[in-house]
Amino acid sequence: MSATAVLPDDALLRRICGEYREMPALRLTLAQAQRLWSLDRETCAAALEVLVETRCLRKTPEGVYIKAGVGDDVSAWRRHPRQTPATIA
Secondary structure, eight states: OOTTOOOOOHHHHHHHHHHHHHSTTOOBOHHHHHHHHTOOHHHHHHHHHHHHHTTSEEEOTTSOEEEOSSOOOTTGGGGOGGGSGGGTO
């Protein structure tokens, strides 16, 4: 993610993670996720990356985002280092 990228906000992260919780069999590529949530590529990729890193989602080797099995922690992005202003400066 570039230094000038807008970080996904908590509401977006909750929404995406919530969709996966409600539909555990949901399997989306980046392009499909962009269309589903009407997001630009950069914002969508950043949100999915944060959710993978915080173990809400998992990315398959084929590039498909699925719900993570064990260790779902939807509040972990609050502690994620990219969510601090110092990392965007």
